[in-house]
Amino acid sequence: MVIVMKPSATTDTIQALVHQLEQDHPEVRVSITKGVGCSILGLVGDTSRIDQDKLIIHKDVDRVMRVQEPYKKANRKFHPHDSAVRVGDAVIGGGGFTVIAGPCSVESREQIIDVAQSVKASGASLLRGGAFKPRTSPYAFQGMGTPGLDLLLEAKAETGLPIVTELMSPKYCELFEEKVDMVQIGARNMQNFDLLKEVGQMSKPILLKRGLANTYEEWIMSAEYIMAAGNENVILCERGVRTFETYTRNTLDLSAIPAIRRMSHLPIVVDPSHAAGMYWMVEPLAMAAVAVGADGLMVEVHNDPACALCDGQQSLTPEKFRRLMDKVTPLVELMGKTLT
Numbered sequence: 001m002v003i004v005m006k007p008s009a010t011t012d013t014i015q016a017l018v019h020q021l022e023q024d025h026p027e028v029r030v031s032i033t034k035g036v037g038c039s040i041l042g043l044v045g046d047t048s049r050i051d052q053d054k055l056i057i058h059k060d061v062d063r064v065m066r067v068q069e070p071y072k073k074a075n076r077k078f079h080p081h082d083s084a085v086r087v088g089d090a091v092i093g094g095g096g097f098t099v100i101a102g103p104c105s106v107e108s109r110e111q112i113i114d115v116a117q118s119v120k121a122s123g124a125s126l127l128r129g130g131a132f133k134p135r136t137s138p139y140a141f142q143g144m145g146t147p148g149l150d151l152l153l154e155a156k157a158e159t160g161l162p163i164v165t166e167l168m169s170p171k172y173c174e175l176f177e178e179k180v181d182m183v184q185i186g187a188r189n190m191q192n193f194d195l196l197k198e199v200g201q202m203s204k205p206i207l208l209k210r211g212l213a214n215t216y217e218e219w220i221m222s223a224e225y226i227m228a229a230g231n232e233n234v235i236l237c238e239r240g241v242r243t244f245e246t247y248t249r250n251t252l253d254l255s256a257i258p259a260i261r262r263m264s265h266l267p268i269v270v271d272p273s274h275a276a277g278m279y280w281m282v283e284p285l286a287m288a289a290v291a292v293g294a295d296g297l298m299v300e301v302h303n304d305p306a307c308a309l310c311d312g313q314q315s316l317t318p319e320k321f322r323r324l325m326d327k328v329t330p331l332v333e334l335m336g337k338t339l340t
Contacts, residue, residue, distance in 0.1 A: 001047040001052075001064065001065070001066050002040060002041070002042055002064070002065045002066075002077050002078055003017075003040070003041040003055060003061055003064050004040055004064075004065075005039045005040070005041065005060055005061060005062060006038065006060050006061065007037045007038050008060065009038075009039060009061075010060075013060050014032065014039055014041070014060070017061075018030045018032065021041075021043065021050070025045070025047075025049060025050060027045045027046050028045035028046065028047060028050070029043070030042070030043055031044070031073075033078065033079050035080060035081065036081075038062065040078065040079075040080070042072060042073075042075075042078035042079075044073070052064050052066070065077065069217070069263075070221060070224075071217070071220050071221050071223070071224040071264075072224070073224055073227040073228060073232065074223045074224050074234070074264045074266055075263070075265075076262065076264055076265045080265070081094075081265065082094045082095070082261075082267070083265045083266055083267060084096055084267065085205045085233045086205075087125075087126060087162050087164075087182045087205050088125070088126070088160075088161075088162035088181060089125065089340065090125035090126055090162065092235050092267045092269065092295050093266070093267025093268075094267070095336070096295070096337065096340040097290075097295060097335075097338060097339050097340065098126060098269070098295070098296040098339075098340050099123060099124045099125060099126075099296060099297050099298075099299065099328070099339070100124065100126040100127075100128050100164055100269070100296065100297065100298040101115075101124035101126075101127070101128060101298075101300075101301045101321060102115055102116065102124075102127045102128035102129045102164075102300070103130075103300065103301065103302045103308065103310075104129075104130055104133075104300050104308065104310040104312075104314075104315065105129065105130040105131075105133050105143050105148070105309055105310040105311075106130065106131055106143070106144055106151050106152060107144070107308070107309050108151070109151050109154060111302075111303060112129055112154075112155045113154065113158050113159075115127075115129075115155075115302065115303050115318065116155040116156075116158065116161055117158065117159055118301070118321070119301050119318070119321060120159045120160075120161055121322075122318070122321055122325045123325045123329065124161070124299075124325075125161070125162075125340055126161060126162050126164050126181070126182065127152070127155060127156065127161040127162070127163050128164045128165065128184075128298060128300075129148070129151075129155070129163065129164075130148070130166055130310070131143050131145060131146070131147075131149045131165050131166075132148070132165075132166060132167070132168050132169075133166070133310060134168055135310075140310075141309040143310075148165075149165065149175070149179050149180070152180075156181075162181035163180055163182075164180070164181065164182040164183075164184055164207060165184060166183075166184040166185070167180075167183050167184065167185065167195070167199065168186070168195075169195070170194060170195055170198040173198050173199065173201075173202060176202070176204070177203065177204060180204060181204065181205075182205045182206070182207055182235075183199055183205070183206050183207065184206075184207045184209065185199065185206060185207065185208050186209050187209045187274075190209060190210060190218075190222050191211060191214070191218070191222060193222075193225055196222055196225035196226050196229070197226075199226055199229075199231065200225060200226040200227065200228065200229020200230055200231045201231065202231055203231070204231075204233075205235060206226055206231060206233065207235045207269070207298075208226065208234055208235065208237060209239050209271070210238050210241065210253075210256070211241075212241060212242045212250075214241070216256065216259055217263075219236065219260075220236075220260070220264050223264070223266060234266055235266065235267045235268070235269060235296075236260060236266050236268040236269070237268070237269050237270070237271055237298060238253060238256045238257065238260075238268060238269075238270050238271070238275075238289075239271035239274040239275055240252045240253065240271070240275030241253055248275070248277055249275070249276060249277020249278070249314070250274065250275050250276075250277065251275070252272060252275035252276065252288075254288055254292050255292075256268070257270065257292045257293050257294050258292055258293055267295040267296070268294060268295055269294055269295055269296035269297060270286070270294045270296075270297055270298070271297075271298040271299075272285035272286045272289060272297065272299065273299055273311070273315065274300075274311075274314065276314065277311075278314060279305065279313065279314055279315060279316055279320070282300075282314070282316055283320075283323075283324050283327070286299065286324060287328065287331060290331045290332055290335060291335070293335065295337070297328070299316060299324070300314055300315040301316050301317070301318060301321045302315035302316075302317070303317070303318060
């Protein structure tokens with residue numbers, strides 16, 4: 001349920017109504033969002049016993065709406081303005097546009113520092129790199145593990161770029177809390193609900209990738225798991241979904257961006273590298289993502305893609321990434337966003 005207060009409602013009046021609602025209905029929690037010219041109360045829990053007509057006649061209530069969607073905290077009806085998540089100096093959402101770049105996996109100190117320096121010089125604000133890698137084959141390179149995290153920290157020390165890397169198990173939450181600036185939950189773990197509850201208790205922003213074949217509502221519900229556990233700094237990431245087409249690795253769902261912006265206030269970024277699976281498609285898909293309103297990009301960059309231990313075929317060279325940024329930057333401005 002959403003209660004929109006009148007502009008004339010005072011803070012004391014709003015707090016009194018919140019207190020009364022929670023006292024009369026202990027199964028309901030009320031959050032207050034300050035909007036432009038009004039305040040909005042979001043009621044989470046079993047609101048079936050609340051008398052809507054009684055609320056409507058309250059002198060400071062403008063209108064009351066029942067929310068049909070099963071997600072509350074991530075719902076735009078509760079939070080009509082775009083959310084923004086800060087990671088270091090970068091701001092994702094709320095008019096801020098951020099580019100995350102780096103290799104699929106950390107392979108060596110020289111590799112990750114070289115790539116970090118090059119992507120920063122081209123305009124990236126965050127460094128991505130996998131220390132733990134979920135792979136389809138148990139015989140494929142699984143990442144360097146904790147030594148990979150240490151190398152990411154060295155790259156951060158060299159460049160100042162905050163680091164983004166994937167968390168696969170709750171047992172590493174404490175380690176990631178200590179060392180990582182933004183925690184990525186990969187597509188295969190989008191509905192790992194125990195993991196989502198754990199990262200919901202972390203203080204770090206969470207980048208939540210869409211599952212291989214999940215609906216928008218399922219995706220937002222996974223974000224709701226994280227937010228319900230206490231962490232509301234969630235960024236959604238569209239990375240392509242599985243369809244009948246086999247030419248590309250996945251099919252980038254560009255319609256997800258305007259759809260999610262209508263359904264939720266959470267920022268949304270696009271990963272064109274995993275969507276296409278081919279480096280030469282990254283640039284046009286990235287440009288299209290900016291054009292439909294994405295809040296950022298996540299691009300794989302490797303200094304020697306032919307020798308990469310993971311996903312070299314979809315990685316841009318530093319030079320190709322620089323050319324991409326030269327094209328993306330004016331388009332971001334044209335869309336009314338600020339590159340951060």
